[in-house]
Amino acid sequence: MKLLKQYWIVLAIFILIIVLVLIRTFSTGNFRYDAVKWAEPSATGSNIIYEAQLDSMSGNKLLIDLGAEPVSDSRFSDITVKMEPGSILDKQNIKLIRKNRGPVILYSDNTSEAAKIWMILSEMGVKGLYILSDDGGNK
Amino acid sequence: METGRKICLLLILLSLILALLPLTSNRSFTAKPHALLAGVLSNETSLSVDQVAEYIVKEDSTIQLIDLRMPEEFRKQTIPGAVNIPYTDLISKDPDIWLGNKDTKSIFYSDNDPEQSFALVYAKGLGYNNSFVMSGGAGEWVRTIMETRFTGERITARENALFETRRRAGEMYTTLNSLPDSLKAGFLESRKFSAKKLDGGCE
Numbered sequence: 001m002k003l004l005k006q007y008w009i010v011l012a013i014f015i016l017i018i019v020l021v022l023i024r025t026f027s028t029g030n031f032r033y034d035a036v037k038w039a040e041p042s043a044t045g046s047n048i049i050y051e052a053q054l055d056s057m058s059g060n061k062l063l064i065d066l067g068a069e070p071v072s073d074s075r076f077s078d079i080t081v082k083m084e085p086g087s088i089l090d091k092q093n094i095k096l097i098r099k100n101r102g103p104v105i106l107y108s109d110n111t112s113e114a115a116k117i118w119m120i121l122s123e124m125g126v127k128g129l130y131i132l133s134d135d136g137g138n139k
Numbered sequence: 140m141e142t143g144r145k146i147c148l149l150l151i152l153l154s155l156i157l158a159l160l161p162l163t164s165n166r167s168f169t170a171k172p173h174a175l176l177a178g179v180l181s182n183e184t185s186l187s188v189d190q191v192a193e194y195i196v197k198e199d200s201t202i203q204l205i206d207l208r209m210p211e212e213f214r215k216q217t218i219p220g221a222v223n224i225p226y227t228d229l230i231s232k233d234p235d236i237w238l239g240n241k242d243t244k245s246i247f248y249s250d251n252d253p254e255q256s257f258a259l260v261y262a263k264g265l266g267y268n269n270s271f272v273m274s275g276g277a278g279e280w281v282r283t284i285m286e287t288r289f290t291g292e293r294i295t296a297r298e299n300a301l302f303e304t305r306r307r308a309g310e311m312y313t314t315l316n317s318l319p320d321s322l323k324a325g326f327l328e329s330r331k332f333s334a335k336k337l338d339g340g341c342e
Contacts, residue, residue, distance in 0.1 A: 013151075013154065014150045017157060031172060035167050039230050086177065089176055115252065116259070119261060119264070120175060120179075124172060131253065
């Protein structure tokens, strides 16, 4: 007890640093550490899925249509939400993505747009994130 | 008293390690998510094949064309001036080796859109803001530079300049890619060496 009283300032600084480190590490609004780890699926191609693989995926699928048109594909209409690419990081969108218990699948006619958003969300620590490719698996 | 001081010292040391360790252990994105998103979605990060062809014809030394495909694909069809950095290498190694020169525009291309877009966001996220993609990639280069022909009756000065650039870039591409394999491999290897030799600069 005497020791605590004597060195309370050191302890306070120590606890403050720990709290700051924890906030920085687990903050949901920022990028996570180790960019290589989060980008790795893009190098192996494991982040690209094809329509045939959709049914075999377990969990609550969330398909995000990033296209400019209204959800055009009736095959996916029941599991699809529409999001503007530029507002994907808005609070309600990012909350919906993070809260989903299952794969989050990005879908767009413009594959480069889907790829850019995949990389950003992945580096923010979103797991189970995929891009739906419509080229039938002929990669 | 002595023990107390030791504990204090230990705590300070531990907190310093906690605060600094993640910053030095691995690369992490330094950009702010919203700013990065707006930046990569804007058209300014994308250059057309005609813009790239113009850089090549002018032999502009302020650009660096980066082919993200595998070495065998790169050797088969090489855009003049391009260097081969397979996407897996860009991700797994320190990109500062290639992107470190802030005055040089790095233009990524591949044969598929997602790969070059991944590379763009990855580079910009790490703070290499002078990064761009060649819109449409290697396929668009072939379609636009190698295969388009003027079909109208009258040609404007602007169109004439455009087609002249395409013709010259196309010639450079054909010349490079018609070299025998051994010569071409030697040429591409010599480009690697000359880049290294320049690292030290001159006195």
